[in-house]
Amino acid sequence: MVASGLFLASLIALALGKPTARNLKLHESRPSAPNGFSLVGSADSNRTLKLRLALAESNFSELERKLYDVSTPKSANYGKHLSKAEVQQLVAPGQDSIDAVNSWLKENDITAKTISSTGEWISFEVPVSKANDLFDADFSVFKHDDTGVEAIRTLSYSIPAELQGHLDLVHPTVTFPNPYSHLPVFQSPVKKTAEIQNFTAGAIPSSCSSTITPACLQAIYNIPTTAATESSNQLGVTGFIDQYANKKDLKTFLKKYRTDISSSTTFTLQTLDGGSNSQTGSKAGVEANLDIQYTVGVATGVPTTFISVGDDFQDGDLEGFLDVINALLDEDAPPSVLTTSYGQDESTISRALAVKLCNAYAQLGARGVSILFASGDGGVSGSQSASCSKFVPTFPSGCPYMTSVGATQGVNPETAADFSSGGFSNYWGVPDYQSDAVSTYLSALGKTNSGKYNASGRGFPDVSTQGVSFEVVVDGSVEAVDGTSCASPTFASIISLVNDKLVAAGKSPLGFLNPFLYSDGVAALNDITSGSNPGCNTNGFPAKKGWDPVTGLGTPDFKKLLTAVGL
Ligand SMILES: *[C@@H]1O[C@H](CO)[C@@H](O)[C@H](O)[C@H]1NC(C)=O
Ligand SMILES: *[C@@H]1O[C@H](CO)[C@@H](O)[C@H](O)[C@H]1NC(C)=O
Numbered sequence: 005m006v007a008s009g010l011f012l013a014s015l016i017a018l019a020l021g022k023p024t025a026r027n028l029k030l031h032e033s034r035p036s037a038p039n040g041f042s043l044v045g046s047a048d049s050n051r052t053l054k055l056r057l058a059l060a061e062s063n064f065s066e067l068e069r070k071l072y073d074v075s076t077p078k079s080a081n082y083g084k085h086l087s088k089a090e091v092q093q094l095v096a097p098g099q100d101s102i103d104a105v106n107s108w109l110k111e112n113d114i115t116a117k118t119i120s121s122t123g124e125w126i127s128f129e130v131p132v133s134k135a136n137d138l139f140d141a142d143f144s145v146f147k148h149d150d151t152g153v154e155a156i157r158t159l160s161y162s163i164p165a166e167l168q169g170h171l172d173l174v175h176p177t178v179t180f181p182n183p184y185s186h187l188p189v190f191q192s193p194v195k196k197t198a199e200i201q202n203f204t205a206g207a208i209p210s211s212c213s214s215t216i217t218p219a220c221l222q223a224i225y226n227i228p229t230t231a232a233t234e235s236s237n238q239l240g241v242t243g244f245i246d247q248y249a250n251k252k253d254l255k256t257f258l259k260k261y262r263t264d265i266s267s268s269t270t271f272t273l274q275t276l277d278g279g280s281n282s283q284t285g286s287k288a289g290v291e292a293n294l295d296i297q298y299t300v301g302v303a304t305g306v307p308t309t310f311i312s313v314g315d316d317f318q319d320g321d322l323e324g325f326l327d328v329i330n331a332l333l334d335e336d337a338p339p340s341v342l343t344t345s346y347g348q349d350e351s352t353i354s355r356a357l358a359v360k361l362c363n364a365y366a367q368l369g370a371r372g373v374s375i376l377f378a379s380g381d382g383g384v385s386g387s388q389s390a391s392c393s394k395f396v397p398t399f400p401s402g403c404p405y406m407t408s409v410g411a412t413q414g415v416n417p418e419t420a421a422d423f424s425s426g427g428f429s430n431y432w433g434v435p436d437y438q439s440d441a442v443s444t445y446l447s448a449l450g451k452t453n454s455g456k457y458n459a460s461g462r463g464f465p466d467v468s469t470q471g472v473s474f475e476v477v478v479d480g481s482v483e484a485v486d487g488t489s490c491a492s493p494t495f496a497s498i499i500s501l502v503n504d505k506l507v508a509a510g511k512s513p514l515g516f517l518n519p520f521l522y523s524d525g526v527a528a529l530n531d532i533t534s535g536s537n538p539g540c541n542t543n544g545f546p547a548k549k550g551w552d553p554v555t556g557l558g559t560p561d562f563k564k565l566l567t568a569v570g571l
């Protein structure tokens with residue numbers, strides 16, 4: 005609660021006389037509205053806008069240094085995760101930033117309220133005319149042609165010179181809403197008829213050649229069926245866009261696919277932003293049911309929480325993406341692993357906003373939370389298959405402080421799923437932990453796809469698992485689902501089970517995974533070297549020996565992971 009209330013408490017009589025001539029500096033802009041949006045006209049000047057300001061973290065570079073320090077196996081501080089208070093102290097805005105913003109608010113007669121416990125985010129309401137004046141903006145009405153979704157946005161805005169370095173961004177301004185809301189990043193459920201592969205390993209049920217069930221994953225990745233023992237080791241599964249996880253369907257799923265455990269095994273519910281979890285059968289969400297069935301049904305005995313984010317967003321058009329992270333940051337004991345199967349194209353979010361969200365993942369990572377996201381289902385064309393001339397990186401997979409999970413299919417050989425999104429961020433450069441892996445890949449790739457992707461960007465995904473033909477129970481019936489949405493919960497479950505063994509041995513959970521995955525973890529991953537992720541009228545990136553932007557470093561082997569973490 006570092007800065008809560010400070011905006012009132014530290015209001016001091018600064019504004020003697022008129023503010024000096026304004027010196028506004030361009031802060032963010034975009035050349036035009038995103039594809040699909042058209043300008044309708046000026047916004048009503050008296051229309052009220054709810055704006056949010058993001059203040060700069062007081063010492064993010066130190067937070068980042070500590071994140072790597074506690075997440076890198078060879079570091080002396082490996083596993084010594086930061087407390088809530090330690091993280092808050094590094095990110096709560098400094099007094100100089102608070103003072104600068106407060107005096108600007110006062111000069112402009114604005115009353116703001118703090119909306120995050122570190123004081124990083126504040127909000128206030130002003131009419132369009134005043135917002136245009138304050139930020140030298142042109143707030144206008146834009147309409148999305150296909151859906152009719154309307155939004156008031158500006159193509160550029162400026163901030164006073166004296167706030168530079170103190171104010172990260174104003175939102176919503178140049179980031180447009182996702183007209184389709186955050187689409188679940190899985191493809192439409194499809195019933196597969198094709199044979200997937202021939203299995204040679206005797207332990208793998210032959211049924212796995214047509215559909216994937218928990219038993220298949222257990223056999224392919226050496227996942228134990230015995231129950232976890234550590235109640236402190238929690239697994240969080242996020243849900244958005246009114247996707248509800250149905251308990252009756254989970255019971256049916258467990259009765260069918262986990263006859264070895266109690267079919268009453270279930271999850272707990274956490275809600276925010278007015279979220280709920282309707283148990284009406286027809287409201288069961290394919291995405292939510294997939295995510296909960298392949299966590300509760302694979303991470304045997306790990307206490308699992310379904311975090312349902314409603315539509316009453318505090319973060320504007322981020323649709324709860326930031327709210328859920330802030331809610332977990334406020335907890336003293338957040339889950340050790342968090343899996344999310346939603347996302348969007350990186351270009352739909354302004355760089356400043358994307359960085360602010362990514363920095364929130366770093367905070368949670370420093371607390372010892374593994375954050376996993378599905379990489380997307382459009383191959384190199386983005387979160388969903390789309391036409392394009394340049395490759396489209398997805399968000400948040402480009403953020404270096406989380407773990408992006410792609411998809412594979414088959415065994416002998418396990419090969420890349422063609423929809424598995426992967427590529428290189430335009431917002432973040434290559435982090436140290438993957439620089440060797442990425443440069444090895446780019447050398448092997450040669451000129452293929454050159455000019456279509458950003459060779460200096462952070463590469464994704466980091467890892468992968470099976471993602472084709474997962475059997476999911478939805479409103480009583482079994483559907484087969486494809487997507488990286490299958491892969492993120494699967495990888496998260498395996499990490500949760502590794503954490504259970506670590507905690508039982510008196511050690512810390514893995515926390516932010518990537519520095520481990522790209523070093524000691526490599527030996528515990530099955531390298532996937534065939535398949536590719538076509539899109540944008542190309543064959544996409546080919547999977548190759550070592551890391552590749554289709555399957556990452558590869559798929560997990562639970563037994564080898566235990567060895568890699570020293571158990
Ligand atoms: C905004 O202004 C228009 C006329 O310009 C007026 O009709 C409308 O009532 C005003 N709305 C508010 C909320 O003041
Ligand atoms: C950030 O923290 C480090 C380590 O405590 C310190 O050396 C540095 O001066 C701090 N930077 C700022 C801007 O406060």
Ligand SMILES: *[C@@H]1O[C@H](CO)[C@@H](O)[C@H](O)[C@H]1NC(C)=O
Nearest residue numbers: 199200201202203414416417
């Ligand atoms: C599977 O094995 C059968 C018999 O050995 C063979 O005819 C078939 O081509 C194989 N299928 C694949 C996909 O390898």
Ligand SMILES: *[C@@H]1O[C@H](CO)[C@@H](O)[C@H](O)[C@H]1NC(C)=O
Nearest residue numbers: 429430431432433458460461
């Ligand atoms: C490519 O990535 C780098 C590193 O993140 C970034 O600075 C640069 O702006 C990107 N280039 C384009 C064209 O987006």
